[in-house]
Amino acid sequence: MRRCDRCGREAIIYIRNKREALCESCLFLSIRRRAYSVLRRDLSDGDFAVVALSGGKDSSLSLILTKEFVEREGIDVRVAALTVDEGTSYRRASIEMAMKLTSQLGVEHRIVRMKEFHGFSIEEIREKKLPNERRTACTYCGVLRRQMINTIAREWGATKVVTGHNLDDLVQTFVMNLTRGDVSALSRFLSREPPSSSLVQRVRPLMYVYEKEVAAYCIAAGIPAHVGKCPLTQGMRIGIRRALDNMELRNPGFKLNLLKSAEKMISASRARLSEGIELRKCEICGEPTTERVCKACQLKAEIMKVIER
Amino acid sequence: MERTIKVYVQGELLELPWNTTVRDIHDMTDHNRESYIALVNGKPAPEDRYLEEGDVVMFTRITYHFSPVGGRG
Numbered sequence: 001m002r003r004c005d006r007c008g009r010e011a012i013i014y015i016r017n018k019r020e021a022l023c024e025s026c027l028f029l030s031i032r033r034r035a036y037s038v039l040r041r042d043l044s045d046g047d048f049a050v051v052a053l054s055g056g057k058d059s060s061l062s063l064i065l066t067k068e069f070v071e072r073e074g075i076d077v078r079v080a081a082l083t084v085d086e087g088t089s090y091r092r093a094s095i096e097m098a099m100k101l102t103s104q105l106g107v108e109h110r111i112v113r114m115k116e117f118h119g120f121s122i123e124e125i126r127e128k129k130l131p132n133e134r135r136t137a138c139t140y141c142g143v144l145r146r147q148m149i150n151t152i153a154r155e156w157g158a159t160k161v162v163t164g165h166n167l168d169d170l171v172q173t174f175v176m177n178l179t180r181g182d183v184s185a186l187s188r189f190l191s192r193e194p195p196s197s198s199l200v201q202r203v204r205p206l207m208y209v210y211e212k213e214v215a216a217y218c219i220a221a222g223i224p225a226h227v228g229k230c231p232l233t234q235g236m237r238i239g240i241r242r243a244l245d246n247m248e249l250r251n252p253g254f255k256l257n258l259l260k261s262a263e264k265m266i267s268a269s270r271a272r273l274s275e276g277i278e279l280r281k282c283e284i285c286g287e288p289t290t291e292r293v294c295k296a297c298q299l300k301a302e303i304m305k306v307i308e309r
Numbered sequence: 310m311e312r313t314i315k316v317y318v319q320g321e322l323l324e325l326p327w328n329t330t331v332r333d334i335h336d337m338t339d340h341n342r343e344s345y346i347a348l349v350n351g352k353p354a355p356e357d358r359y360l361e362e363g364d365v366v367m368f369t370r371i372t373y374h375f376s377p378v379g380g381r382g
Binding site: 001002010011012013014016021022211212215216219220241242245246248249 | 341342343344346348352353354355356357358359361369371
């Protein structure tokens, strides 16, 4: 048996960049310390924090830590959860997990169907064949889900949207934006101030926590979180993820260093990056966008053509 | 003669050198240590753990639900 380098109990994970093995309790303390530093920075009295809860490991742990943080620190923050049901068969199990968790924690929980909000589900789009062959299901799902979360949270009165994004997710996104030369997205990357009052500020308690740490902790602690890969997952992110995983294997700490460099570089040059990028209201839905029509409305128009065919 | 241990890896009984670690199994079975977690006897195990006689090793993918941030961070 491998013992924890901090307390001598049975270890469950080896943290390569720190060269130490940790048990379940010490791993949780380590994750909690990092998450609390973000929550302390981003939450304050009077906030209404809506946790975007998919029922997977990351958002489930985010909800647990946010609720715990608010109770421990005794701050006046209302915490609730919001789940988007994209309508894929795969989602049923994770929604059940999300319901189980919010009921265990006693957290107010809303589940909103994409079919009701946008008029179609992701499963329907897939069945009818994706309207644009160059786009993957993740593009439609990601953009439309993100818009739903922001709009519903805002209308609910939320001042913060708490997400389950971990260090791996953020580093992948940074590299994707760099690769695409998406200066507009880079200028907003990890920005704490939303560029428009219509966008609810995001809080990412797990931003300095490796995905592997989240997974090991959730499995060891038996957190009710869905474990499974979305059958529709595809696209550029998978390749970037593999490349980053290989870099991390060869150079432990690579992803964390990359994220910290990104933070430094972008915060120093945010003003330059956002020069000439103007946020305006989408001509169709009124949501903030850098284009005449927002991405969600562009994608919806593509989908409606296929559905009405 | 080199001492060996018998362990189950993904359901298959293997005879391996006594000083085999979880990391060795990751490499041997081509399960990237960043993308998979090794469960030894049902519990997550650190990659530098030495395996013991009769251990059961399984791998679980560190899953991703869907494109998490969709390129916007």
